[in-house]
Amino acid sequence: MDYEKLMQPALEAAKKCLEEGVDVPIGCAIYRGEELLATTYNTRQAERQVIGHAEVKAITEACKIIGDWRLNECTLFVTLEPCAMCSGTIAESRIGTIVYGASRPDADVHTARCADILPKNVKIIPDICARESVELLQTFFAKRRSANN
Amino acid sequence: MDYEKLMQPALEAAKKCLEEGVDVPIGCAIYRGEELLATTYNTRQAERQVIGHAEVKAITEACKIIGDWRLNECTLFVTLEPCAMCSGTIAESRIGTIVYGASRPDADVHTARCADILPKNVKIIPDICARESVELLQTFFAKRRSANN
Numbered sequence: 001m002d003y004e005k006l007m008q009p010a011l012e013a014a015k016k017c018l019e020e021g022v023d024v025p026i027g028c029a030i031y032r033g034e035e036l037l038a039t040t041y042n043t044r045q046a047e048r049q050v051i052g053h054a055e056v057k058a059i060t061e062a063c064k065i066i067g068d069w070r071l072n073e074c075t076l077f078v079t080l081e082p083c084a085m086c087s088g089t090i091a092e093s094r095i096g097t098i099v100y101g102a103s104r105p106d107a108d109v110h111t112a113r114c115a116d117i118l119p120k121n122v123k124i125i126p127d128i129c130a131r132e133s134v135e136l137l138q139t140f141f142a143k144r145r146s147a148n149n
Numbered sequence: 150m151d152y153e154k155l156m157q158p159a160l161e162a163a164k165k166c167l168e169e170g171v172d173v174p175i176g177c178a179i180y181r182g183e184e185l186l187a188t189t190y191n192t193r194q195a196e197r198q199v200i201g202h203a204e205v206k207a208i209t210e211a212c213k214i215i216g217d218w219r220l221n222e223c224t225l226f227v228t229l230e231p232c233a234m235c236s237g238t239i240a241e242s243r244i245g246t247i248v249y250g251a252s253r254p255d256a257d258v259h260t261a262r263c264a265d266i267l268p269k270n271v272k273i274i275p276d277i278c279a280r281e282s283v284e285l286l287q288t289f290f291a292k293r294r295s296a297n298n
Contacts, residue, residue, distance in 0.1 A: 044218050045218070048212060048216055048217050048218050049209065049212045049213070049218055050208055050209075050212050050218040050219075050220070050238065050241050050242045051200065051205065051208070051209055051212075051238065052218065053241075056200065059199060059200070060198065060199070060200055063197060063198045063199050063200075064198070067197055068197050069193050069194070069197050069198055069199040069201065070199075071199070083237065083241060084233075084236070084237035084240050084241070084266050085234065085237030085238045085240065085241040086237070087233070087237060088232065088233035088234030088235070088236060088237035088238070088266070089199065089200065089234045089237070089238075091233050091234065092199050092202075092232060092233070092234040093199045112261065112265065112266055116261065116265075117233050117237070117261055117266065
């Protein structure tokens with residue numbers, strides 16, 4: 001699997017999120033094999049909905065497409081390490097592999113890390129397109145800071 | 150707070166779930182103070198949707214009603230100890246107190262317990278109407294076993 005290539009739709013989604021300027025720019029893509037099933041980005045703030053994180057939205061959409069709540073054959077790509085809610089949702093969906101970009105700087109401090117929540121048989125591939133993923137986050141927070149000054 | 154009394158809508162929802170006979174009977178209720186905001190039950194199997202657990206549905210509904218993804222003033226009642234996905238969603242929603250009935254027998258084995266995922270400042274009240282909650286689960290699994298024989 002060419003992880004960098006397959007991360008591109010998630011990065012594109014995060015860029016669209018950044019353009020909208022409301023939510024922390026995080027994008028996600030789910031594949032069945034190498035078939036792209038769903039591409040989503042974070043809309044928690046825009047929709048005032050806690051389950052608006054990119055991963056939960058992509059998993060919800062993939063369940064609808066596949067017609068099952070079990071996504072054993074799927075791989076999830078996300079630009080930032082999943083939070084506890086998204087890690088738990090990945091665990092419940094039985095996704096076999098997750099690939100992420102940047103690591104969460106607040107993990108360990110506030111909540112459990114994804115590796116502590118996911119079952120041991122889930123394969124975790126970190127640091128794929130991490131630099132691009134972090135740059136989107138930094139751009140968002142820099143804009144927010146300058147807007148607040 | 151009269152925990153037993155406030156657990157009743159969650160138990161009623163779990164009973165309705167048992168009557169439908171498709172999903173593991175688990176019910177949930179969310180209150181703002183003592184005002185009932187949402188009552189839900191598990192529909193994962195019926196809807197073929199991984200986020201069909203009672204707690205995620207109740208939190209989603211409460212966000213819509215309140216118009217915010219932060220549910221700081223809310224208390225969540227659920228008949229069974231939340232799984233990792235639901236615990237993560239509770240953590241993200243900033244719910245301050247959770248009250249549950251039965252403990253999950255599979256916790257510790259398959260996934261993290263809710264107390265390991267929820268931040269330390271979330272109050273956890275276990276064993277409220279635990280006997281009634283367990284009886285609903287036992288009835289469901291007994292029916293399923295006899296249907297498979």
